[in-house]
Amino acid sequence: MMNVKLETKFDVIEASHYGMCFGVKAAIKAAEKLSAMRPVTVLGELAHNASVKRGLESRGVSHGKLEADSAVTKNVLITAHGASDKDRLRWKNQGYRVTDTTCPLVHKAHQALAQLVLAGYVPIVIGKAGHVEVRGLVGDFPSAVIVQTLDDVAGLNLDTEKIGVISQTTQQITHVEVMVQAIRERHPEAQVKFVDTVCKPTKERQQALLDLCSQVKLVIVVGGSNSNNTAQLADKCRKLGCRAYHVQSPSDLKAAWFDNVERVGLTAGTSTPQSDISAVKRKLMKMSRGS
Ligand code: SF4
Known part of the structure; x- marks a missing residue:
């Protein structure tokens, strides 16, 4: 009997962590x-x-x-x-x-901030001003300073010997570490205490993306068109050297994207329901078999 190998156009590789937290x-x-x-x-x-x-x-x-x-x-x-x-x-x-x-991990960030303020630190939150989580974090602490970029840090002029830093739970941990270092350099005279409040699911998803982009050249990122987190994920893939497309549903997938591609990565934003991811995955699998 002859073994018949079904010809596949490409393999689909899923990120080890993705989707809704x-x-x-x-x-x-x-x-x-x-x-x-x-x-x-x-x-x-x-x-x-x-x-x-x-x-x-x-x-x-x-x-x-x-x-x-x-x-x-x-x-x-x-x-x-x-x-x-x-x-x-x-x-x-x-x-x-x-x-x-x-979320209990957002609660933890609130507690960390409250403890820093109680201990006399001037509080800094690394995150996006205006984001609902950041508004909640700083809402009870009018003295809290929000910084999002290195330019924001360069503009700091705090008159204090103690600075306490936390971050929005969904920030890139590598960005947060760079920002903390910049805060230390901006205020070398101050004691800077950093409490890492980036949540575990966020870190897992960030690491999974690094791993995925080391294996593929093209990534499909599933998520709502208004999801900032999904758009950021696609951007991050591009920065890591992958071609990335942000799709909301299977009908957004275009056959031309997969020409001469051997492996396609699949990931999704944290607000994307499993049903949307599964629908895109099914269509990708079909396309991978050339059907
Ligand atoms: S992203 Fe992290 S902190 Fe935010 S809701 Fe999800 S698990 Fe909780």
Whole structure:
């Protein structure tokens, strides 16, 4: 009997860690469970993904803003990204029933910041000003300084002997380390204490991307078109020397991308639901077999 080897056009290699983190998954589950019992308003976005939002809205979940004064339901839900105590209390004091799905690793970052402030450090948060997690972190500490770039660090002029640094949980750890070093150099006279608050799932995904890009030249990154995290992931692949395409659904894949490609990497942003990733993967596998 003759062995017939099916000819494949390319292999698909998945990153060892990708997609939605446990914190966001738990928050979505809590919103689904709560909405089955009573009407609920999510304060902000649980995940920056249109299909997640549509899925929740089909269950009757409303969306509102954390910084707003009112919501259309008496039950409100704080997302995995967290909130300041000030905002949490404001909703409670207005008579809303608050369900808090803040990720435990975001809580840890809040605690780290509070401890630094208590110990007399001037607090610096490395992160994106305006991001809901960063707003929550600094919301209770008006003295906190947010820095995102080396230019921001160069502009620091703090009159203190003690500086305490944490970061947004989803920052690139390598970027954070460079920023901490720059803060030390900007203020050599100060004692700079750094507490690493980049979360484990973020670090795992960052390492997995490095590994993936060492094996392939082309990466498909799955995620909502409005997902900043997915766009950043695609950018990072490009910086690592890979061609990268950000797709939302299987219909975005173009056959021409795969000409003369032997291995294709697959990864996804942290807000991407598994159903979207699986749909893209199925189509990729089909294309890999030339069908
Ligand atoms: S802290 Fe990490 S695990 Fe938690 S919600 Fe944010 S990204 Fe996800």
